[in-house]
Amino acid sequence: MKRRDVLKVAGAGFAAAAIAKPAIAQSMPELKWRCTSSFPKSLDTLYGGAEIFAKAVAEATENKFQIQVFAAGEIVPGLQAADAVTNGTVEMCHTASYYYVGKDPTFALPCAVPFGLNARMQNAWVYFGGGIDLTNEFYKKYNIYALPAGNTGCQMGGWFRKEIKEPGDFNGLKMRIGGYAGRVLQKLGCVPQQLAGGDIYPALEKGTIDAAEWVGPYDDEKLGFYKVAPYYYYPGWWEGGTMIHAFINIDKWNSLSPTYKSIVRTAADMTNVWMQAKYDAVNPAALRRLVAEKTQLRPFSQPVMDESRPPTRCSRRFGNRSAISATRNTCGGRWPSTTTTIT
């Protein structure tokens, strides 16, 4: 309604209603969004994060802003969630950014990099080290506005059909491994595979792959890996605190009122603490059950750790300096040049 129309209507005695209403209509409109998760429903912590997020947004807006969550595969496969946001198939997704390192290795940085930040350091960086703004400068190339919305904490090193005693045992090993770490393990002769959660068990059972890492005891137990691979290694040095994100189509984000933007941001922060807390609550008991099922728990040997670490010049910097200054330097431009030493 243009200003002169308002004046006309005012003449008819409707001025108060005509002026008061748009403020509410613009800031809390009825919205229905679709969120595609990268995870199957059975993983109630990873998948559940998107549902908790959507519930908080719906409750805060009295169901005016509804976000329907779809499991991996319902709209697009789990590893194509970001593409669905980029091209506007869905308004948003809930995913692990490092699934998309094939497009650009920078996708790993807000999520997890080998010998990188732990969960608390990651939060310190994204909320107080400029991490959210810095990574969104990158994401906008893909029409994405990203908010942290979950963390798994440090993950396990994964399930192996045979023991890994020394770096040479990785030679020729076909392993499902997420994100950037595969490129590091390639240096040890490992053949990394990127598979979505639901595809790992059959591959490990048939021997198409020799090893697989997913998340940690609670999720790994659900996926049943302990039935087909006896050795469970730790730590997952490539995922010290894997951050999960809400990727929102940037036009959809920009179209939100300040009220809805604030509600979405707060709900994402809540989901972040929710997911880490849930993993921390359920993992210890799951690990106990796995060991009772004859899982052989093993630390990676020092030679394996040492051989994995040196090539990641960029990542070593994370370990040696404070979270913020390290990440600022890395994300601020040096990442591409340092990664050339890895790939």
Next chain:
Amino acid sequence: MKRRDVLKVAGAGFAAAAIAKPAIAQSMPELKWRCTSSFPKSLDTLYGGAEIFAKAVAEATENKFQIQVFAAGEIVPGLQAADAVTNGTVEMCHTASYYYVGKDPTFALPCAVPFGLNARMQNAWVYFGGGIDLTNEFYKKYNIYALPAGNTGCQMGGWFRKEIKEPGDFNGLKMRIGGYAGRVLQKLGCVPQQLAGGDIYPALEKGTIDAAEWVGPYDDEKLGFYKVAPYYYYPGWWEGGTMIHAFINIDKWNSLSPTYKSIVRTAADMTNVWMQAKYDAVNPAALRRLVAEKTQLRPFSQPVMDESRPPTRCSRRFGNRSAISATRNTCGGRWPSTTTTIT
């Protein structure tokens, strides 16, 4: 408006308005609350938590639900914040629950106990181990409904005018120390004092006390302790992950609509992750500055740690068992009997 009045009005053709309006009026009414913080404004992380919380609530409700934050001393002193909530002087406060162990030692449990939970374990317990419901069964005696809304992480052991090499060095030492830990240090001959943040520096400067612990490098630097006590000890074994709470007058909480309750809960969760992230972002640089100011950084010796630990039978249980089962047992009734071995 009584039901029969509605019917009368309906006859006059206003039925739709009369029926539709209450749904909005009840769920998102105009509210103005006062929140008294236990902390001075200068401590922008502890005090700032209440402001971030209030901002999120205001933004989500388009300023319909406004919470005005007051620094310690503006309405009541910092250590009387809970009383102000209990007796309805204010609708809510933002405080450390262990300030009130004088009323009942159970107040320490949701906040911090010696050799207790770290920040992530604390979150696992409150969100997924029944912690919030369990502690609110206790708080209702004080007309309080409590929500976690902040964490400092593991704190430092504090500032000492002379070195502490062995347990005997605590004998006769007058020390400002928060929460339950003072009762443990009493076993070593220490004379614990409970002082609010703003009162510590003058007491330490004049020599009224010999030592003081507050939080960690960032806050301690602001309070200036390094100028009057050269030795800075770690770890603060009595505060492995000190949780800060929003205490809400229980009648005020019960009077909120489901929409407002959800908005308050989500904002409190956001504040929880916000505060820990901020401390993790600012503490390392502050510690570096303190050391540059000639602060002598010292770990407590093993004999000091060992002597502090054995009397806390109850707390040892926390260290040896999973967060949830330990806390369930402790809070479920055994706390009073075990604490009798300490006091």
